[in-house]
Amino acid sequence: MNLDDIxxxxxxxxxxPLELARARRFARSVQSQYDIAFAEGYEIIVDTDVVDPLATGVDEATRVARAAQLAKLGTITWAPGEAEGLERLSWSDEMAMIFGHAPGTLRLTLEALIELVHPDDVRRVRQAVRTAWEQERPDEVTFRVIQPGGSIRHVQCHLEILTTAGEPSGVIATGEDVTALELARQERRRLAIRSEMLSADLTAQDTLTGLPTRSYLTDEVDRARRTTGGALIVVATEPAVRLPDALTDEDREQLTASVALRLRAIVGDEATCGLVGSGLWGVLLTTAADEQAEPAEALADRIVDTFRSHLFGVRQRTSRLNTWAGVVHFNGGVLASGADLLVDGEHAASDARSNGVPVTVLDQPVSDQERIERCRSRVRHAVVTNRFALYSQPIVDLSLNQVTRHEILLRVRSGSGEYVTPWAFLDMAERVGEILAVDKWVIDHALELIGQGAQTSHYQVNISGKSLADPGLLAYVTEAIHRHKVKPECLTFEITETALIENRNEALDFATGIRQVGCGLALDDFGTGYATLSHLKYLPVDLVKIDGSFVVDICRSPANRAIVSNIVNLSHALGIRVAAEHVQDEETIELLKGCGVDFAQGYQTGRPKAIAICPEEQVRSIEFEFRLPSQSALG
Amino acid sequence: MTEVEGTAALTPEPADREAARKAAAARLKAEHDREFAAFVEASYHKVEGILRAECRDRDMVEDALNEAYLHGRVKWSTLRDHVKRIGWVIITARFKILKDQQRRQREAAMAPEDLPPAPQSNIVDAWEAQEVLSTWLSQLPSRQAVVFQMEHDGFSNQEIARILGVTEISVRSYKAAAKKRLRELAEEAGYTDSESRRRQGGSRESR
Incomplete structure (x- = not known):
């Protein structure tokens, strides 16, 4: 069976028969409407001429124009002349008005008509008309018209070939103003793009554990303390025996993920729990949630008991976790902020550890004075006792496919002697204004290590945006560069803007000064922190590091692709190079290359490795540590 | 009024004449009613099919049909003399649809997602053939669809051009384009070989 058969x-x-019955029913209904009108004596106004369409003898152009007029459409008629320039052109009153002219005021010529069409559309319109004429085929064309006042309307025209005595004799365009339709179409297209691009807030979730992040939980605690009040449990975990060095980062991550899973199983869906630091877990209980809910102390006990008795599997081995918890109760409307309460919880957990009890409970937040003092002394103590280590992570130059740079990263020694990522510590230090001391420690020790090495690579050192406010920082850095005999051109300082740049002028002074010394300047975590576009304009930045949250799922997220490729375009236009963080697979690298990204950094190109356990111990030579892993880092 | 009375006085049995006039009018109306009913019955299906080929909004078509036929009834005394009465109804209904669409400012063409799925089974009767045809027509540009539907309903090129207010070259072009696209759609749906040819082939094999 084919079309003809069908x-x-x-x-x-x-x-x-069914349809015939329907037609009869319809006829009766029309008849009765008519009869009612007839009987009641009101007239049904018929606004269409009762002209037999088949009985008229006018030429085609007139006929089509008349039909268009009835349908409130405009027409333009074109007839070819004997020679170029002699063609006849006319438009209907309706069409004149669509073009914004009073009927009869403009003598239409081809030049005049072209003048009225938007310059970007002229070529297309001419092409459409020519093709229609040459191929004797109707067509449709939508274009913009510039009205005398300058306003722009969208017009859609139906192009048709007229015939006179069987010969093509001209073109007639029947058209209407479709601006409203066109705008609606554009809006629909925009909304479709928007809904495709709109993505869930991934930054609120830790990629490894799927738990809310520290900043998300901080916000939630803040919300709770402003409204209902409640309790915050902070659980501190650490392996009971030091994990063997043979364990890779993946193994540690696996352990973290299984702890997260267990925590969620204990807490259930009622409470919000989050990863608030390395080996630090927060659980928020709000008073409003459930009156019958178990008290925070009981839940804390249960978490500690379960964690202590559970055997967590790490690479065919099992490990016990030493666990302590701190509980902070707070009423609705307390002055302590969410971040303060989190710190109190951490301190309470740490007290439990040092006092040898499973859980410490605070009935209310500690005083601001006490908290700040304790935080400050913690930071100072860490600095003085060198509870830090420096790690380095390779950065690949994507145009060379080689590791040409390293970022120097800080690690903090935890209670069990493990070196852990310092974000909870840095968050706290930044909040109590002690970050400068940490930054100075990092600068001094990093430059010392670099100075001892071969200085074959380029090193990127982090400085908090807050520290830039310190007028002495530039002198300190310059002095350290000279003291450790570091080539300044081998250094780039990454400004981490987890907090607002405190003093714009001071920051600018530092940035300008450090550039004069010969070091490079980079903006870290670009796109999520406080770094604004204006920083790109007035800070002498050489490199922008796009925040990892735009990079991790770039292969699946068109929104992230759009953001990354446009940050690249913007930066390159401003003479700034671009690095991408959190690069986790080969596919991402290819995509980043396509976007024009200059540098890639992440687990795919190399994980952070310890440079030295502790500067005093000097167990490994710096030369050894800074050796490039291999020439082709991507292999 | 007095004058009328005077004239009336001259005429014999004015009441009878009045009654006769009324009776004649009633007879005429009854005749027109009959004619009109027959016309509706004969044309309704066709007009509906043509309008639906162009406009996919069933309610809009329904409203337009109602208005066009009602106006047709009002003007029946003129309309009944037309060469092709159905043409006037189609024109009137199309203007009504056009006006509605302009008022609602929405696209004549709706998304093809709203269409019923094409039947996959073999087409056995005229009704099924019409169904599958209308499904395919709804995937064509509306001008092509309506031209094709009208041709299918037996209108000549000239009639189609005049009713739709387009040129005759356009009608020919749309018809060819519609045919081409329908053939593609039929092939996509798996209707590729002619029934007659297949039968022949089958019989040859069995020999």
């Missing part, structure tokens, strides 16, 4: 078959059947 058409033939369809033509055989007239209306079915």
């Amino acid at each position: 058409l033939a078959l369809a033509a055989t059947g007239g209306p079915s």
Whole structure:
């Protein structure tokens, strides 16, 4: 069976009895409407001429124009002349008005008409008309018209070929103003793009554990303390025996993920829990949630008991976790902020550890004075006792496919002697204004290590945006560069803007000064922190590091692709190079290359490795540590 | 009024004449009613099919049909003399649809997602053939669809051009384009070989 068979078959059947009945019913209904109008004496106004369309003898152009006029459409008629420039052109009153002219005021010529069409559309319109004429085929064309006042309307025209005595004799365009339709179409297209691009807030979730992040939980605690009040449990975990060095980062991550899973199983869906630091877990209980809910102390006990008795599997081995918890109760409307309460919880957990009890409970937040003092002394103590280590992570130059740079990263020694990522510590240090001391420690020790090495690579050192406010920082850095005999051109300082740049002028002074010394300047975590576009304009930045949250799922997220490629375009236009963080697979690298990103950093190109356990111990030579892992880092 | 009375006085049995006039009018109306009913019955199906080929909004078509036929009834005394009465109804209904669409400022073409799925089974009767045809027509540009539907309903090129207010070259072009696209759609749906040819082939094999 093919189309012709189907058409033939369809033509055989007239209306079915059902349809005939419907037609009869319809006829009766129309008749009765008519009869009612007739009986009640009101006139049904018929606004269409009762002209037999088949009985008129006018030429085609007139006929089409008349039909268009009835339908409130405009027409333009074109007839070719004997020679170029002699063609006849005319438009209907309706069409003149669509073009913004009073009927009869403009003598239409081809030049005049082209003048009225938007310059970007002229070529397309001419092409459409020419093709229609040459191929004797109707067509449709939508274009913009510039009205005398300058306003722009969208017009859609139906192009048709006229015939006179069987010969093509001209073109007639029947058109209407479709601006409203066109705008609606554009809006629909925009909304479709928007809904495709709109993504869930991934930054609120830790990629490894799927738990809310520290900043998300901080916000939640803040919300709770402003409204209902409640309790915050902070659980501190650490392996009971030091994990063997043979364990890779993946193994540690696996352990963290299984702790997260267990925590969620204990807490359930009622409470919000989050990863608030390395080996630090927060659980928020709000008073409003459930009156019958178990008290925070009981839940804390249960978490500690379960964690202590559970055997967590790490690479065919099992490990016990030493666990302590701190509980902070707070009423609705307390002055302590969410971040303060989190720190109190951490301190309470740490007290439990040092006092040898499973859980410490605070009935209310500690005083601001006490908290700040304790935080400050913690930071100072860490600095003085060198509870830090420096790690380095390779950065690949994507145009060379080689590791040409390293970022120097800080690690903090935890209670069990493990070196852990310092974000909870840095967050706290930044909040109590002690970050400068940490930054100075990092600068001094990093430059010392670099100075001892071969200085074959380029090193990137982090400085908090807050520290830039310190007028002495530039002198300190310059002095350290000289003291450790570091080539300044081998250094780039990354400004981490987890907090607002405190003093714009001071920051600018530092940035300008450090550039004069010969070091490079980079903006870290670009796109999520406080770094604004204006920083790109007035800070002498050489490198922008796009925040990892735009990079991790770039292969699946068109929104992230759009953001990354446009940050690249913007930066390159401003003479700034671009690095991408959190690069986790080969596919991402290819995509980043396509976007024009200059540098890639992440687990795919190399994980952070310890440079030295502790500067005093000097167990490994710096030369050894800074050796490039291999020439082709991507292999 | 007095004058009328005077004239009336001259005429014999004015009441009878009045009654006769009324009776004649009633007879005429009854005749027109009959004619009109027959016309509706004969044309409704066709007009509906043509309008639906162009406009996919069933309610809009329904409203337009109602208005066009009602106006047709009002003007029946003129309309009944037309060469092709159905043409006037189609024109009137199309203007009504056009006005509605302009008022609602929405696209004549709706998304093809709203269409019923094409039947996959073999087409056995005229009704099924019409169904599958209308499914395919709804995937064509509306001008092509309506031209094709009208041709299918037996209108000549000239009639189609005049009713739709387009040129005759356009009608020819749209018809060819519609045919081409329908053939593609039929092939996509798996209707590729002619029934007659297949039968022949089958019989040859069995021999």
